[in-house]
Amino acid sequence: xxxxxxxxxxxxxxxxxxVNGLDLRVADQDDAQALIDxxxxxxxxxxxxxxxxxxxxxxxCGKAGTIYPHPLKKNTCQWPEMTYVTNVAxxxxxxxxxxxGFHIWHSDMCYESxxxxxxxxxxxxxxxxxxxxxFCDTLAxxxxxxxxxxxxxxxxxxxxxxxxxxxxxCQARGHMLQIDPEDQRPDTLHPVFRPHPPTGRKAVYxxxxxxxxxxxxxxxxxxxxxxxxxxHCEDPAxxxxxxxxxxxxxxWDNRATLHTGDGAVPEGQARIMRRVVIN
Ligand SMILES: O=C(O)CCC(=O)C(=O)O
Ligand SMILES: [Fe+2]
Numbered sequence: 195x196x197x198x199x200x201x202x203x204x205x206x207x208x209x210x211x212x213v214n215g216l217d218l219r220v221a222d223q224d225d226a227q228a229l230i231d232x233x234x235x236x237x238x239x240x241x242x243x244x245x246x247x248x249x250x251x252x253x254x255c256g257k258a259g260t261i262y263p264h265p266l267k268k269n270t271c272q273w274p275e276m277t278y279v280t281n282v283a284x285x286x287x288x289x290x291x292x293x294x295g296f297h298i299w300h301s302d303m304c305y306e307s308x309x310x311x312x313x314x315x316x317x318x319x320x321x322x323x324x325x326x327x328x329f330c331d332t333l334a335x336x337x338x339x340x341x342x343x344x345x346x347x348x349x350x351x352x353x354x355x356x357x358x359x360x361x362x363x364c365q366a367r368g369h370m371l372q373i374d375p376e377d378q379r380p381d382t383l384h385p386v387f388r389p390h391p392p393t394g395r396k397a398v399y400x401x402x403x404x405x406x407x408x409x410x411x412x413x414x415x416x417x418x419x420x421x422x423x424x425x426h427c428e429d430p431a432x433x434x435x436x437x438x439x440x441x442x443x444x445x446w447d448n449r450a451t452l453h454t455g456d457g458a459v460p461e462g463q464a465r466i467m468r469r470v471v472i473n
Pocket of ligand 1: 467
């Protein structure tokens, strides 16, 4: 495959690009790398019209980078590189993780000390309505923050986690989220605002799901700043909602986006998504 394809912007800015006319089954390493570069520039890249088996998605990801194994211990699918995000059970057993029925803005695995740069998400089966993924352009969100917040938090680190505190945050909003003790992770520190080397810009990295506190601040002051930032990142001005077509492979840059499922798949409708994470 030579990377000759049609492109279609998904928003009025550089944020989000769809490419048509490619077959990822015949992509070589250079093609895969070129697509990763596009994903880094546009933050969300939708490669439409694919027909990928799980193994073909894994093979493509292996050409694009180093695959991060799935993070949850109880992965029920047979490919250790892949996680199913689906509400469909197989022989009465959950095939994967259904996703919570509410918004849970995050950057994938940002609680790890070296978080993965890219996530690939393949739409195997999409519901008639709902089942979108919402993406926040965290480069634009950073640019749009008030100068006093940027100055006050410049160079500050925050505590990122995947633990009890997240369950408590969900509970405070009236939602249940269960994280098995074996899946919980020790806290890590990352900058509140993180440089995005491909664009030379800064991105908001703190997010509602995984950021517990700003390091070295009282909890009250930290909560105040963080709640302001989280609300800011949910401003529709920064959000693109991707409504999937079957055969979309979406590649997003975790360093320059936050995302959440819309939590709105109607009862009885199937959504089968496959996630492979790469560095
Ligand atoms: O279900 C979605 O749209 C997003 C799921 C998600 O955040 C993930 O798999 O990392
Ligand atoms: Fe995610």
